[in-house]
Amino acid sequence: MQLRKLLRYGYRSLTGEPHEKRDFSFYVMNQLAKWLDMRIYNKHTNWQDDRDFLAVMRRFDPRYPRIKERQFFLYNLARSLRHLPGETAECGALGGASSHVIMSAFEDDRPHHIFDSFSGLSEPTEHDKPETTEVRALQAGEFASPLEATRRNLAEHPHAVFYKGWIPERFDEVADKQFCLVSVDVDFYEPTRDSVLFFFPRLVAGGxxxxxxxxxSTCPGAKKAMDEAAESLGRKVIHVPTGQGLILK
Ligand SMILES: C[S@@+](CC[C@H](N)C(=O)[O-])C[C@H]1O[C@@H](n2cnc3c(N)ncnc32)[C@H](O)[C@@H]1O
Structure with a gap:
């Protein structure tokens, strides 16, 4: 049955309408992905081809190959919050890609606060152990990138403010500020929990x-921290298919 379908699609891709060639490629790739217990995106979504976003990312990295779904989602989320007052922040910036996404989406000069050890991940707790050994456990010290490199990468954004140190050591320096968007990307339970509990009360309404x-599956502690924090704040996490989780004010 599958073979007949494959032959029919294959024949049509050679003789039929232009879209049939693409349909055939998609069919073959989809079957292969299913066989490997993976999946590929729907062939009719068009976010992958968003030229404006590609241009934003090529400013950051001229060799940026193709749109990454989490960055694309973050960009659209940030753009939807531009009308709000409040500043922006990121906990865990590494080389600065998602901070670039946020500041490019806002297109204004509101301060963007970046908190990072610039020495990589902190020590994991027992909550950070993946459920199965088929998933690699992240280690302390992974994702280390020097502050100066991130500063250089974000040179086009003079309103970026850097706080080097272990979360939450330097949070008190922004304790009197309000935020409309905060991105948390620190992988493990403790810094995720500390970031959410500090920043959520400082979000403006609608933030x-x-x-x-x-x-x-590599970050079970981040999920636990978000779920617990959301529960204590009387909120539910919106789990989007990119793998990101949101809490709205
Ligand atoms: C996965 S990377 C972030 C990726 C980044 N958002 C991007 O756009 O590429 C995780 C970052 O969190 C930082 N980090 C992890 N745990 C931390 C902690 N406890 N305190 C401060 N920074 C931390 C690491 O140094 C690293 O830069």
Missing amino acids: ALVCDDYGF
Whole structure:
């Protein structure tokens, strides 16, 4: 049955309408993905081809190959919050890609606060152990990138403010500020918990906190921290299919 379908699609891709060639490629790739217990995106979504977003990312990295779904989602989320007052922040910036996404989306000079050890991940707790050994456990010290490199990468954004140190050591320096968007991307339980509990009360009405690691089997502690914090704040996490989790104010 599958073979007949494959032959029929294959024949049509050679003789039929232009879209049939694409349909055939998609069919073959989809079957292969299913066989490997994976999946590929719907062939009719068009976010992958968003030229404006690609241009934004090529400013950050001229060799940026193709749109990454989490960055695309973050960009659209940030753009939808531009009308709000309040500043923006990121906990866990590494080389600065998602901070670039946020500041490019806002297109104004409101301060963007960046908190990072610039020495990589902190120590994991027992909550950070993946459920199965088929998933690699992240280690302390991974994702280390020097502050100066991130500063250089974000040179086009003079309103970026850097706070080097272990979360939450330097949070008190922004304790009197209000935020409309906070991105949390620190992978493990403790810094995710500390970031959410500090920043959520400082979000303006309509603001959002997004956790980049929420739906990843490599980061069970981030999910636990978000769920517990949301519960204590009387909120539910919105789990989006990119793997991100959001809490709205
Ligand atoms: C996965 S990377 C972030 C990726 C980044 N958002 C991007 O756009 O590429 C995680 C970052 O969190 C930082 N980090 C992890 N745990 C931390 C902690 N406890 N305190 C401060 N920074 C931390 C690491 O140094 C690293 O830069």
